Amino acid sequence: MRRSARTAVGMRGAGRAMLAVVVLLGVTFATSSCTWLRQPQCGGRTMKSPPPSDEYGTPDEICTRGDVGNQGAIYRASYVSDADTQERRLGDPARFSGYTTWIDGVTLVPASRYVDGYTGAYVRVEVRIFNRDADPQSGGARDFALWRVDEGFRRADFVGAPDTLADAAELESGESLAGAVYFYAGDAHGDLFVRYDPDAGAIFASNEGTGVWQVIDNGHGLNPATA
Amino acid sequence: MGSDQRAGFRGRVGSCVLLTLIVGTLALAGCGSAATGGSGSRVGAAAVSSTSVPLSVLEVDEPNPLELYPRRPGAQSRDVERRLGEPVATGAGDLTVVAVFRDRSPGTATVPTSSTSISVPNGEGQSPARAAPNERAFAPDGAEDSSELLVVVVRSGILPVEWLSCSLTVVSDGSRFEPFTTQEHDRATSTGSSGEGAGASELVVTFAIGSAQGPFDVSCTFEGGMAFFFDVRGLWRVDA
Numbered sequence: 255m256r257r258s259a260r261t262a263v264g265m266r267g268a269g270r271a272m273l274a275v276v277v278l279l280g281v282t283f284a285t286s287s288c289t290w291l292r293q294p295q296c297g298g299r300t301m302k303s304p305p306p307s308d309e310y311g312t313p314d315e316i317c318t319r320g321d322v323g324n325q326g327a328i329y330r331a332s333y334v335s336d337a338d339t340q341e342r343r344l345g346d347p348a349r350f351s352g353y354t355t356w357i358d359g360v361t362l363v364p365a366s367r368y369v370d371g372y373t374g375a376y377v378r379v380e381v382r383i384f385n386r387d388a389d390p391q392s393g394g395a396r397d398f399a400l401w402r403v404d405e406g407f408r409r410a411d412f413v414g415a416p417d418t419l420a421d422a423a424e425l426e427s428g429e430s431l432a433g434a435v436y437f438y439a440g441d442a443h444g445d446l447f448v449r450y451d452p453d454a455g456a457i458f459a460s461n462e463g464t465g466v467w468q469v470i471d472n473g474h475g476l477n478p479a480t481a
Numbered sequence: 482m483g484s485d486q487r488a489g490f491r492g493r494v495g496s497c498v499l500l501t502l503i504v505g506t507l508a509l510a511g512c513g514s515a516a517t518g519g520s521g522s523r524v525g526a527a528a529v530s531s532t533s534v535p536l537s538v539l540e541v542d543e544p545n546p547l548e549l550y551p552r553r554p555g556a557q558s559r560d561v562e563r564r565l566g567e568p569v570a571t572g573a574g575d576l577t578v579v580a581v582f583r584d585r586s587p588g589t590a591t592v593p594t595s596s597t598s599i600s601v602p603n604g605e606g607q608s609p610a611r612a613a614p615n616e617r618a619f620a621p622d623g624a625e626d627s628s629e630l631l632v633v634v635v636r637s638g639i640l641p642v643e644w645l646s647c648s649l650t651v652v653s654d655g656s657r658f659e660p661f662t663t664q665e666h667d668r669a670t671s672t673g674s675s676g677e678g679a680g681a682s683e684l685v686v687t688f689a690i691g692s693a694q695g696p697f698d699v700s701c702t703f704e705g706g707m708a709f710f711f712d713v714r715g716l717w718r719v720d721a
Contacts, residue, residue: 370553
């Protein structure tokens with residue numbers, strides 16, 4: 255009887271020790287998982303710091319962290335920015351939602367070149383989109399809109415020009431898409447801005463970011479040299 | 482998840498879930514109708530009835546901007562250009578302009594459609610104009626004048642017409658008219674047992690065009706959350 259009582263006590267001790275080990279392992283696993291989950295992920299990997307800006311648009315930029323908003327830093331109250339808006343000058347990229355996106359140049363094109371009805375001009379902007387996500391993403395002209403304070407937004411026009419950026423194309427990881435986006439702007443007076451919003455309309459998008467560039471300054475097309 | 486990377490989904494998860502639900506529901510409905518001898522369907526035409534939903538309603542027409550009407554103002558990449566009477570497959574049934582006419586007495590028009598008449602009461606039951614804010618900017622506004630109306634009846638096969646947004650563009654100068662009034666009309670309540678087109682709903686849109694001269698381009702698309710899933714815009718030329 256005494257021996258079996260000791261055996262029972264010993265088994266209970268071993269059970270408690272095993273339970274303690276299991277609990278300890280569980281807590282360790284849960285803690286590490288939570289830490290891992292809290293960190294931004296990219297294709298199962300933790301995102302890296304971005305490379306120098308001259309390496310944007312290269313494989314070194316894939317799975318790197320985006321930029322934060324800079325509400326009012328450049329355009330003050332001229333544009334309706336919010337905390338997630340990345341205000342940029344022409345030639346400088348907006349970096350969010352797995353894309354790095356540039357507007358490299360702006361020209362005004364007479365509307366009569368493409369259309370019989372309209373007077374005035376189209377604003378033609380040269381854009382470049384780089385997918386720095388680990389997965390494919392779609393991007394194209396539909397992500398851009400022209401804005402003026404008294405008009406609101408206008409989505410991209412289709413004019414049939416051969417250099418037109420695709421409306422929505424699938425971009426593989428590390429792939430770029432470049433082309434021109436046209437917006438009818440009539441007489442194009444005042445200050446005009448182009449908004450980039452690749453997550454517009456997405457149901458479960460967690461990213462509220464947008465990018466914005468001023469493209470027309472009081473009726474004149476801006477370019478990186480003059481912006 | 483950081484504020485940056487993964488939102489690049491662009492709502493694909495949501496798209497998949499919703500589309501799966503829609504496809505699944507329609508597929509089940511289609512199977513059901515087949516089992517009960519449901520009507521056949523031709524490609525691109527949603528012969529929708531209360532007892533059958535053919536899978537052809539899931540078809541989406543390829544956009545063809547400027548193909549039928551070159552050099553027109555206001556074209557977008559998502560435009561599906563059609564001649565009057567021809568349907569546009571939206572991925573959720575067809576969209577068709579079934580009637581267009583001018584009217585000089587606002588509020589008392591009687592709209593002749595293919596199989597039913599709709600009386601448009603004087604103000605009662607009508608809705609104010611529904612603008613498409615992302616399309617209106619920068620185009621010159623048409624001079625709204627209710628002395629003469631252009632009445633357009635648009636039929637939607639599956640999606641309710643309350644999600645529709647239509648506008649009118651004067652081809653000669655690109656000026657745009659938003660609806661002066663709109664009124665929804667459920668065909669199921671007026672076609673009785675004859676069946677044809679039952680289940681579809683119609684939107685009666687009036688544009689206050691005054692003395693504006695055609696031709697006009699009528700464009701209609703689904704707005705709001707539906708625009709992400711069914712992002713095509715039907716466009717028909719009207720020589721009224």
